[in-house]
Amino acid sequence: QKEVEQNSGPLSVPEGAIASLNCTYSDRGSQSFFWYRQYSGKSPELIMSIYSNGDKEDGRFTAQLNKASQYVSLLIRDSQPSDSATYLCAVKDGNQFYFGTGTSLTVIP
Amino acid sequence: KAGVTQTPRYLIKTRGQQVTLSCSPISGHRSVSWYQQTPGQGLQFLFEYFSETQRNKGNFPGRFSGRQFSNSRSEMNVSTLELGDSALYLCASTSRTGGFNEQFFGPGTRLTVL
Numbered sequence: 749q750k751e752v753e754q755n756s757g758p759l760s761v762p763e764g765a766i767a768s769l770n771c772t773y774s775d776r777g778s779q780s781f782f783w784y785r786q787y788s789g790k791s792p793e794l795i796m797s798i799y800s801n802g803d804k805e806d807g808r809f810t811a812q813l814n815k816a817s818q819y820v821s822l823l824i825r826d827s828q829p830s831d832s833a834t835y836l837c838a839v840k841d842g843n844q845f846y847f848g849t850g851t852s853l854t855v856i857p
Numbered sequence: 858k859a860g861v862t863q864t865p866r867y868l869i870k871t872r873g874q875q876v877t878l879s880c881s882p883i884s885g886h887r888s889v890s891w892y893q894q895t896p897g898q899g900l901q902f903l904f905e906y907f908s909e910t911q912r913n914k915g916n917f918p919g920r921f922s923g924r925q926f927s928n929s930r931s932e933m934n935v936s937t938l939e940l941g942d943s944a945l946y947l948c949a950s951t952s953r954t955g956g957f958n959e960q961f962f963g964p965g966t967r968l969t970v971l
Contacts, residue, residue: 780957780958782959782960784962790964791945791947791962791963791964791965792900792947792962793962794959794960794961794962797957797959799957836900838960840958840960842913843888843905843907843912843913844890844902844905844913845890845902845949845960846902847892847899847900847902848899849899850899
């Protein structure tokens with residue numbers, strides 16, 4: 749059974765701070781990794797994809813991947829109240845996506 | 858490009874009834890996956906279809922079934938509804954860009970079983 753683990757939180761950060769979200773996965777052979785944002789009552793929205801070791805930046809978001817440690821993280825710089833949501837980590841293996849249970853983030857104004 | 862669409866958005870049924878949910882993927886996407894999301898269990902994978910064939914199946918009872926049509930539209934059916942089937946049902950379609958796949962979700966169908 750492939751597992752994707754995240755701290756459920758809640759994680760609270762003040763506005764303007766860096767939010768750090770972490771995810772570990774069990775299958776060393778996994779090649780594709782994703783972060784989704786899900787607002788309460790809405791469906792998940794893809795915000796980042798990462799396939800190679802290292803960092804990938806997109807605006808205020810940076811995804812970091814370390815395949816040797818089976819670890820992927822998401823940094824949100826200059827956090828805004830609108831970033832308050834649940835963040836889901838997903839790992840693709842074969843044709844199937846495996847999701848963590850999500851980390852709830854609250855950005856305090 | 859239009860996103861993934863799902864109908865209906867909300868549904869109320871009673872125990873024992875059956876329900877059919879519909880999903881239209883993003884144009885050009887041939888893979889469609891279905892998930893059940895509940896507060897306690899998170900996102901649970903139901904099944905995945907590609908070119909009208911079920912490629913993967915999660916650990917759900919046979920009351921949950923699906924199919925995909927030649928235009929990639931998909932339906933899922935739940936028979937003999939139980940209270941525990943109340944959930945947000947999400948459809949996602951998968952693209953292949955630059956050798957990698959990305960999955961995009963529809964707005965979901967919120968099913969309430971009374």
